[in-house]
Structure formats: C-alpha cells, structure tokens
Amino acid sequence: MRKGVLCWLVPAIFVGAFLLFPIYLLVLRFPDIDLFQAASRHGNVIKFTFFQATVSAIFTALLGIPGAFLMNRTKLPKLFKSLLNAASMVPFVLPGITMAVGFLLTFGNSGVINAVLSRFGIQLSILYTFPAIIMGHVFYNFPLFMRIVGDSWSKIDGDILETASIDGCDGWKKFVKVELPLIFPSILTSFLLSFVYCFTSFSVVLILGGIRYSTLEVSIYMYLRVLLDFDSALSLTILQILFISSVSLLTGIFSSRTTSSAGKTVKERFPLWGYLYSFVAVVVVFLPLSMSIVGGFVSYGGGFTLNNFRNLFSSALRYVLGVTPLFTIIFTMALALFTAVLTLTIAFFSSYSSVRGKQRFSSVVCFVPTAVSAATIAFGLVMLSRVASLPIPFLLIVVYTLISLPIVHGMMENAWRNTPVEIEEAASLDGAGLFSMLFRIRFPMMRKEILGSLAFASAISIGEMTATIILSEPPFTTMSVLTYRLLSTRHLPEAQAMNSILAWIVLGLFFIVETAGSEH
Amino acid sequence: MKKLVLLVLILLAGVLFHAEDLVVYTYDSFASTIAVKTIPIFEKMYDVKVKVLSFGDAGSVLSRIILEKESPRADVIVGLDQALLKKAVNEQVLEKYQSPKLSNIVLESLKDSSGFGTPYDYGAIAIVYNTESIDEPPTSFEELLNTRWKRSLVVEDPRTSSTGLAFLLWTIGVYGEENFLNYWSHLKDSILTVTPGWDEAFNLLELGETDMMVSYATDGAYSYHEYGTLKYMPIVMEEGAFVQVEYASIVKGATNRDLAEKFIDFLLSEDFQREVPLNQWMYPVVEVEVPEAFEYALKIDKVVPIDYEVVSKKLDSWLDSWAELMTAR
8 A cells, every 4th residue: 555545634634624615515505606707707817817926936936045055054153043044934924914014114215225225316116016026925935945945955964965075066066966956846845835825915916016916816805805796706716726726736746756864964154145145135025024023113194103012002902802812812822822733733644645655636635725715715614614513713723724734734745855764664674663653753853844834833823814803703802803903993003013013923933943943 | 301301491591591692793893892882781771682793894794694694693784885785685685674763864865775774874985195295185086187196196906995995986976887987097197006905005105105095084083083193184075975874784584683673773872873983983873962073074065976776786897897997008
C-alpha cells in the first residue's frame, strides 16, 4: 500500500463536511447555477485577474527569494534576524484598511517618500496604478517566500555546499546548479500560494489600484453582499473553485520530491548586493509596515495624537456587549489556540500524504478554501447549522481552520520534504515505534515549521473579521468583532488604534516563535 | 419512565419559556449602540426578554433571514433600507404590519406603501468637504464636473459599499436611467479614486489625499459632537438630497407576532426616537427634541424621488454598465 493513502481522508473529510457540503446546501437552496453564463459574462475580469495574479506572484518571488537567501544563508546577528523574520510575517495578517493607511502614509501625496523626494523637486504618484497593485501584493505575500523557501534553504546540508565550493562551483553557479534544485519545490509551493492569494484578492486591488482594476472577487462580493444574488455569487464561486483546483493540480505535477538532509549549516558573508536589496525591501515592505502600525496615531482630522488609544479603551468598553473585555481577549486567544492545533493536525496528515504518499489530491483539497470567500464560507455554515445544530465557538474554529489550512499545509509540506527519509528509516530499523518516531524524530526535526504553522494559524484566527461578524453571537465576542463595531459606528481612528495593537500582538507572537524556533 | 417524562416536561417548559423571548435581527452598529440604551425600557414595559442578534451590515442580516426562510428564528428584522426592503418583499420573507403609531410620522414620504416596513429613522448621503482647504465647495452635480474639481472627489464602489450604492442611486435619481451613465462619464475626471468602502475613503480625507468624499449628511454634527471639530462639513446639493430610510419589519413565520408588533410600535415611541440622533446619527421620524450638535447636520428640504420597483429590477444591469464605464481604459 502506498504511504498516506488514508491520510488524505483527514483533510478531505474536513473540507468536505465544512466547506463543500455547506456549499452544496446553498446550491440546493439557490439552484439557478449557470457556470457557462458566469464565465462568458465575466470573461474580461477573469483574464485580468489571472494576469495580475501571475505578474504579482512573479514579483513576489523576485523579492522573496533573495530575502530568504539573505536571512538564512548569510551571517546576520541572531536577534536582528528574528526581529526581521517576525516583522515580515505581520503583513499577512494585517486587515486591508490598516495596510491601506500604511501605503498612504508611505507613498501618498503627503507620505514619507514624497516628503523626501520633494526636497529634490520630484513628486511621485504611484498610487492608483497597476504597479501599486503589484507592490501591495508583494507586501502581503512576500512572507510566504521568506518563510517557506527560507526554511528549505536553512536546511540545505552544509557538506553539499562545501563540496560544491571545493569543486570550484561558487556564487551564481552554485545557486543554479546546487541550491536551486534543492529549494525548487518550496519555491513552487510559495509561488502557488501567492498566485492563489493574489487571484482572490480584492481590497488591495481596489484600494491601491483603483476602480479600473477589479478582480473576480469584486464581482463575487457584489452579488453576495450588495445584490444578495446568491445564484450568481455561487456560480462564480464554483468557477473559482474549479480554476484554483486545476492550478494546484497542475503545479503539483511539477513539484517533484527533493530531500536535503539537514547536517551542519554553512553561512556566507553578507554580500554586497544584499545592501541594495535591503533598500528595496525597506521601501516596499518595511516602510509601509511601520506606517501601518503608526496608523493608530493619526487623529480624526489628521495629525498625530495618542488620544485614539485612550478613546479606544473607553469606547471598547461600551462595545463589548454583555461581557467583560477580559472575556473577549481570553475567548479570542482560546479560539486561536484551538484553531492552531486543529489546523496543524489536519495539515500534518495532508502534507504527509502529498509529500510522502504523492497524493496530489491532498494538496488540491487543501487549496479549495482559498477559492471561497470568507462570507460564502460563513453563509454555508449558517445553512449547515440549520441541518445540524453546532455551537458558535466551534463554527468559528472551523472557519479559521479552513482559512489557515492552505498556508499551513504548504509549510508542513515543506517540513516533510526537509525531513530526510533516511533518518526515519534508520530509526525504524533501530526499533522506534510510531509514538517515539513522532515525538523523538519527526516533531523535533520539524520544530521550526510546526511553530511557524501554529503562529500563522493563530494570527489568522485573531485577524479574521468577515466570517466572524456573520457567525458570532453574544456572549461570544472576539477582538475583531470589536474592531468591526468601532468601524461601523464611524470610530475609525479608534479602530486603527485597535489594529495597531493587534499588529503588535502578532509581531510579538512571531518573535517568540522565531526565537524559540532558532534555538537548538 | 417517570424520569423520562419529567425530563421531557422540563425540556418542553424550556422551549415554551424560550418562546417568550423576542428575537430581533439587526446590523451591528444598531445592536451595539441604540439597542443597549433603549431595549431595557421595552423589556421592563412588557416584562419580557429581547434577544438582539447582529450579523454585520444590513445586507448580511437580510441574507441570513433569506437563508433561514424555511425555519425562521427571528421575529423582527431592523435596518432594511428602501432597496433591501424591496428585495426582502420579493423574497417573501416578511409579513405586513400597519402600526397604529404610523400617524405620528412627520414626513408622509417616509412611509412604505407596500405595508411591509415601518420607518424608524432616516438619513441622507452627502458630499463632505474639508473646510480648511476648500472655500467654495461645489453646490450642484453639474458644478462637480467643473475642471476646478479635477481628481478631487473620492467615491465608494457601489458594488462593494452601501454608501457607494446610495450615491449611484442618487445620480440615477437626478439624471434618470437614460442619462446617468453620461453624467458619470464626465464625473470620472473629477474622481480621484473609487474605494471599496467608506472607511478607506475617510482615510484618504483624513490623510489629506483628498478634500471631498461621499459620506453622510450628519458628518458635521458627528465630528462636532465626538471630536469637537467642524473640519469636515456636508454640502447641500441644488438637485435635492438622497434620503435613505431605515425600516423595521416582522419576519414571516415569527413565533411572537404580538410582541413583534409591540416592538415595532416601541420604535416609534418617544423613548426610542429621542436616542436616534446621537446614536444612529440619523434623523428621528417623529417630533422629538433634537440635540444641539444637529445644527451642523444638513437640512433636508428637497428630496430626489427614486422608484425602488425599477431599482429592484434593473440594479444589477446598472451596476454592470457602471463598472464597464468606470473600468474602461
């Protein structure tokens, strides 16, 4: 029997029961599905969506791969590295509105860049153009490369690299001939994930690019949330599921298995081009990121203030209905914890079957949730709870798990690739049972990826808003519901302050993970 | 066996007791502000419990009602505007109700002729400008087309934002379904950008990227009351205001019809209406004292009439042609 044949059942059952079956229930209720008409009516939008996703993913790779190299293969101070690594994860969990503020404060008319350039008489207007979309997507998705490609890179056996150097293979040649083949599967995984996220992105596209650039997700949003036309929304959703499944199936075919054994690691001197790269990365990623966090200090009417934080605490108290703020925080954190564990468990099996068992179907199943917008997932679960009564905290954990699954699956696939089969075989020859194999060999070797996955899943669950507000009911209030309440009562500055706090929490979370993950 | 019977009885009692509760579905900001202040009064008046559940914006709430059509849980839905009310009526999820208090309503035009919705407040969309950087704001839709306002207005996307949708309907009301696209083809030059929602547009205003945006008639009152500033003020448009009415309705198959009626009557009472201005930032529908801050709210004299029967039939094709026009390079 091939390995992992049964393992793909784990993600299949989960995605089937909580995503596909609810969508089926929605289709039963709204049976006027017409895929052909949906495709022909949105032909141009689909073409543009595909185009911008491809270009965005390519640029993300161009910025992400060198970043992964610098972080993992060169000598950098450890603390600096952990901090940088943690910071580069934050964009992924920032809400669109916070990101937008960061970009405005950086690239806007009165932004930082123009403040500097205006001294030289230059005015840069990059917002509301196609390049702005690309920059937004690079900003959001480059953590995927930093994380997944970076993990692979850090695990390349130092002996291989040293041998290559001795044989006169250096620099670019060593990268192309030795390292690239080893990290290629992880590049492919990251590329696919960023392609998929760019494909379904809509707030980045609308906020930074403007109306001329709208994606398929904008149309889905319109049918679902504005026209309440479930038939059309479902048609487009099913179309998107079919498309993303085929893309992930195709990518799976090229993603061949490579195992690099993790022996000693070799670090190189920080290269000269690294400084130029760092400059670009600072402008595109770290400047907008710091500005996003600064967003909490912009007052109503412009200018900087600390008042937002004070107001936040007084109005937050008002909007935590029937429960204490402490309960809200504890509840949010508990959901994050359960989500992280559940997602990791499912991804552990799904990635095992896709890497070791070569069950590509397993990856396809894990990618399906990216094709379905959070609101559709939530409405599906509303239908499901008409059939089977399910507690609200459970529904929330299910949503967060579905949303985190694709990334965590990608990260865990990488973990399986980086864990040499030889060591496992040796251990099993030495009589290691299933239990000691897991806890003595696999978990310690995957430590970095496991911690990263847990952090990712919990951060996503803390930040998710769309599905949360549709599903949550008192007394179950999360921090993102609170943010929504501030936004919906026009307390925008206070909401920004709240998002700044969330960004700090996420930064702290990843920093702890980074520090713990790099210890040996 | 006795135990089992007892258990069943207890469960039954639980269900019966539970049925006493009135379940109200509404949008989030209603639940987190005005409901907290006024519903305890209603609960005391009739010695009942009211369960207020919110699911995001009014569109999400109606979606939920539509999904739950076969086995409704809500008795009352609060917060449908004219367009959503029409949608709800077409989906057959509401019951008719004629409140005896309807006669107190100040404006006849606020009443719903179909008999399904009871208006409890109303507001208006407005173009809001930065008073520190614009001295003479445009005062009509025609004037907005002046090259003086090139790339200076931020509007919300009607496909993703209720504010944006209201603005689109406003232009349709002013120019008619034949000519509104022509108007937008000129307005395009005055637009800096189209944002997915009100929040992003307001960010642009706050950060000085723009000086005008599509927002609400009560923005001046709001910023005066909350932040003590009159930096952002609404403009009175010559062509007339776009009025958004919010309705409460009884859900079809409601288990507590009696109580639901009483609840809707309560929304028209002074106890509730008094709280409308400073919580909803909308105008009350009956004669009550209005707070001082509302001196800075737009006065609504002239209203642009909109036929929502036509809207419900044509909205998706209007949105399609609007998007086609706006996305053309």
